[in-house]
Amino acid sequence: MAEPVAEEQERLDAFEARIANGEKIEPGDWMPQAYRKQLVRMISQHAHSEVVGMLPEGAWITRAPSLRRKLILIAKVQDEAGHGQYLYHAAETLGVTRDELIDALLTGRAKYSSVFNYPTLTWADVGMIGWLVDGAAIKNQLMLAQCSYGPYSRAMVRICAEETFHHKQGKEMVLTYAQGTASQRTMAQSALDRWWWPSLMMLGPHDSDSPNTPQLVRWGIKTKTNDQVRQEFVDEHAPELMDAGLSLPDPALRFDPSSGHWMHGPIDWDEFWSVVKGHGPVNAERLAARRRAFDDGRWVREAMAAYAARRQQAA
Amino acid sequence: MASHAPQAGEGPRWEVFKQDALGKPHQAVGSVHAGDAEHALLMARSVYTRRPAAVSLWVAPAEAVFAVTAEQLADDDRWSVEDGGQERRFLVFRKTSHRRSMTFVDHVGEVTAAGPRAAVAAARQAFPEPPALAWWVVPADRLSASPDAEAEAWFDPAGDKTYKQQSAYGLLAPKKRDRSKGGDR
Numbered sequence: 001m002a003e004p005v006a007e008e009q010e011r012l013d014a015f016e017a018r019i020a021n022g023e024k025i026e027p028g029d030w031m032p033q034a035y036r037k038q039l040v041r042m043i044s045q046h047a048h049s050e051v052v053g054m055l056p057e058g059a060w061i062t063r064a065p066s067l068r069r070k071l072i073l074i075a076k077v078q079d080e081a082g083h084g085q086y087l088y089h090a091a092e093t094l095g096v097t098r099d100e101l102i103d104a105l106l107t108g109r110a111k112y113s114s115v116f117n118y119p120t121l122t123w124a125d126v127g128m129i130g131w132l133v134d135g136a137a138i139k140n141q142l143m144l145a146q147c148s149y150g151p152y153s154r155a156m157v158r159i160c161a162e163e164t165f166h167h168k169q170g171k172e173m174v175l176t177y178a179q180g181t182a183s184q185r186t187m188a189q190s191a192l193d194r195w196w197w198p199s200l201m202m203l204g205p206h207d208s209d210s211p212n213t214p215q216l217v218r219w220g221i222k223t224k225t226n227d228q229v230r231q232e233f234v235d236e237h238a239p240e241l242m243d244a245g246l247s248l249p250d251p252a253l254r255f256d257p258s259s260g261h262w263m264h265g266p267i268d269w270d271e272f273w274s275v276v277k278g279h280g281p282v283n284a285e286r287l288a289a290r291r292r293a294f295d296d297g298r299w300v301r302e303a304m305a306a307y308a309a310r311r312q313q314a315a
Numbered sequence: 316m317a318s319h320a321p322q323a324g325e326g327p328r329w330e331v332f333k334q335d336a337l338g339k340p341h342q343a344v345g346s347v348h349a350g351d352a353e354h355a356l357l358m359a360r361s362v363y364t365r366r367p368a369a370v371s372l373w374v375a376p377a378e379a380v381f382a383v384t385a386e387q388l389a390d391d392d393r394w395s396v397e398d399g400g401q402e403r404r405f406l407v408f409r410k411t412s413h414r415r416s417m418t419f420v421d422h423v424g425e426v427t428a429a430g431p432r433a434a435v436a437a438a439r440q441a442f443p444e445p446p447a448l449a450w451w452v453v454p455a456d457r458l459s460a461s462p463d464a465e466a467e468a469w470f471d472p473a474g475d476k477t478y479k480q481q482s483a484y485g486l487l488a489p490k491k492r493d494r495s496k497g498g499d500r
Contacts, residue, residue, distance in 0.1 A: 022413060023413050024413050024448075026384050026410070026419075026448070026449050027384075028382055028383060028384045028386075028387050028449070029384050029386045029387070030386065068478065071476075071478055072478050072479075075365075075476065075478065075479045078365065079365065079479075082361070082363075082365060085347065086345055086362075089345040089346045089347075090345075092328065092346065098324070098325045098328070098348055099324040099325055102325070145415065146415075150419065151419075153415070154345075154416060154417050154418065154419060155345070157415060157416060157417040158344075158417040161417070162365075162366065162479075164481040165479055165480060165481045165483075165484070167481075168481050168484035168487060169478075169484065171484075171487050172484055172487055175487060175489055178489070240488075240489055241489075243488075243489035244489035245489075301324070301325070301326070304326065304350035304354060305326060305350055307350060307351070308326070308350030308351040308354070311351055312351075
């Protein structure tokens with residue numbers, strides 16, 4: 001029995017050497033089971049997040065304050081649908097089917113980003129999501145664009161190119177309101193108060209509570225840790241939000257001259273885990289909306305299948 | 316818990332190839348699910364051409380795409396085994412670089428062979444340089460293309476939607492300004 005183990009070790013060594021060498025692993029190449037499993041988990045959660053991510057902002061399309069803002073928001077929500085498609089495609093290259101993935105989401109077995117389980121209470125939330133939530137997502141996605149698995153990396157490169165528009169339109173909107181009337185400033189500040197902490201949390205648990213991270217980094221699935229990405233996010237966004245005349249809801253936030261970083265106060269991880277486990281403000285509402293969309297679309301899928309079958313018969 | 320296991324699911328998977336400009340190769344960008352080729356092309360347009368530039372799309376059923384990587388070729392010492400069957404035309408796609416990219420294999424040409432394995436062998440002979448990291452071969456008769464005569468209607472509208480481009484927003488730096496004025500464009 002020694003031989004297969006030695007062969008397996010040889011395979012693993014060659015695989016790790018390829019990654020260390022900067023090569024991309026492609027569908028069909030040998031990969032450890034744990035690599036495949038981690039990728040399916042991460043990519044499918046990411047795909048579900050894009051799809052559920054349409055809901056908080058989609059709710060405001062009919063109430064956009066101008067035609068320009070409405071066009072932008074429709075395009076953004078449509079992009080999120082497209083990003084879900086890119087990512088489901090990447091997951092499918094690992095041997096799972098689209099139907100399995102969607103079933104896991106609709107039955108509540110699959111996870112998606114905690115941040116989409118918070119409600120969008122005012123129009124300024126749309127801008128704040130663009131600036132903060134998409135800003136945090138871009139930091140994470142720029143890191144994942146370096147991923148050793150080809151299909152995931154390519155999906156991330158395409159998404160980052162489009163997502164920068166999401167970030168900028170949100171930032172432009174919040175800057176406008178932060179410099180606007182008293183009620184616009186109040187609306188922007190209230191949105192920041194509600195979205196700041198969820199945006200920090202969405203980048204995932206502290207490295208000390210993230211047991212998979214060392215292996216994910218070693219295999220080039222992730223190239224930075226959660227805390228590293230979170231620090232990049234805070235370093236960019238904290239000073240800009242303050243320059244905009246807004247105040248951050250973190251009394252402990254301070255610039256540390258010795259490290260050159262902005263240090264944030266303690267994150268409420270109890271809140272994070274509660275939301276992840278399904279007890280956030282609108283978890284049930286989000287899942288119900290996805291189920292309703294799936295059920296409402298059933299007749300369309302059935303009609304398409306019947307049409308395709310009839311055309312095939314006629315051919 | 317009740318399963319939502321679909322009675323009518325997402326339909327078969329189709330690989331999508333996008334051409335950015337005339338004279339450039341069609342490149343594999345991802346896949347869509349659709350009932351038939353026409354539906355697949357419309358899905359591909361919505362998913363992969365929301366932004367410029369595109370001039371043409373191809374789709375092929377995923378089950379018609381035969382894919383093999385350089386690692387698999389190196390591993391398989393029986394690669395020369397021929398497929399039986401009629402000679403047919405195959406379109407050949409390959410990937411040659413590990414560089415950061417949003418596309419996978421590029422169209423390089425076509426070969427005639429009795430089956431997909433033979434098509435890959437013929438492709439390696441016909442297109443030896445630069446060394447390929449991955450090959451795809453697709454029977455020509457399984458490929459469907461967007462209508463060239465309607466390319467303008469299919470792809471030009473994306474170019475007019477400049478608000479989707481990050482360049483439309485310029486450099487956004489917070490500045491302290493006169494706060495007495497509100498409003499939004």
